[in-house]
Amino acid sequence: MVQKLILFDIDKTLVDEMVIDGNPWQSAFKSVYGIDCGINVSSVNTHGMTHKQIAIETLKNKGFNEVEILEKLDFFIETLEKFYKEYLENGKISLFPKIPELLQKLSDKKYILGLITGNTRIIAFAKLKKAGINKFFTIGGFGDDSANREELIKLALERAKEKYSFQFDNKKVFVIGDTPKDIFAAKKFHLQTIGVATGLYSKSDLKKLGADFVLDNLQDIEKVLSIIG
Numbered sequence: 001m002v003q004k005l006i007l008f009d010i011d012k013t014l015v016d017e018m019v020i021d022g023n024p025w026q027s028a029f030k031s032v033y034g035i036d037c038g039i040n041v042s043s044v045n046t047h048g049m050t051h052k053q054i055a056i057e058t059l060k061n062k063g064f065n066e067v068e069i070l071e072k073l074d075f076f077i078e079t080l081e082k083f084y085k086e087y088l089e090n091g092k093i094s095l096f097p098k099i100p101e102l103l104q105k106l107s108d109k110k111y112i113l114g115l116i117t118g119n120t121r122i123i124a125f126a127k128l129k130k131a132g133i134n135k136f137f138t139i140g141g142f143g144d145d146s147a148n149r150e151e152l153i154k155l156a157l158e159r160a161k162e163k164y165s166f167q168f169d170n171k172k173v174f175v176i177g178d179t180p181k182d183i184f185a186a187k188k189f190h191l192q193t194i195g196v197a198t199g200l201y202s203k204s205d206l207k208k209l210g211a212d213f214v215l216d217n218l219q220d221i222e223k224v225l226s227i228i229g
């Protein structure tokens, strides 16, 4: 049996939309730093950013210095996780079509499924649990591991080795994501990259940025399997 490792991004790759009553960011900024604001980053968008990066950049934009930010950052992340879990209880997560079926097929093939996401581990699993697909995933690199997406990939590879004795072979590791950040990070390790145009970026954007394969979405399971093998 050929062992393969498939690493998924979450937002706009597996998860289409989250509908919750409340803004966990706003609640956490207010409760920990005493400011009334939601996400405030100067980058074009938050797609592909880790939760830690989003927090740091927002606080910088609000005039906090590094010492003030770092002093309470861990507590901020814990508080953010608490609000996410609370709001998700009565909220709703919609997945893109056929995602559970695709994950089931890949898991039937005994492939190792993992996550590379800017979400913290707790927020990632809270979202996936709400969507009913948490059982497919055990390992990954998460937004609270590091603010750096490359580091997340490194950690996911280490965890796959530790938990499943996965022998690294760059041809057998696929990273699936919707943003340039997903693709760039994977490329650093010469992994196979699949760009999906279900977020802000088109197939041609993702192709230009170096994705090995590009798809409109992950609905056509046979097509995805023909790439992964």
Ligand SMILES: [Mg+2]
Pocket (backbone or CB within 6 Å): 009, 010, 011, 012, 013, 047, 048, 177, 178, 179, 199
């Ligand atoms: Mg994404």
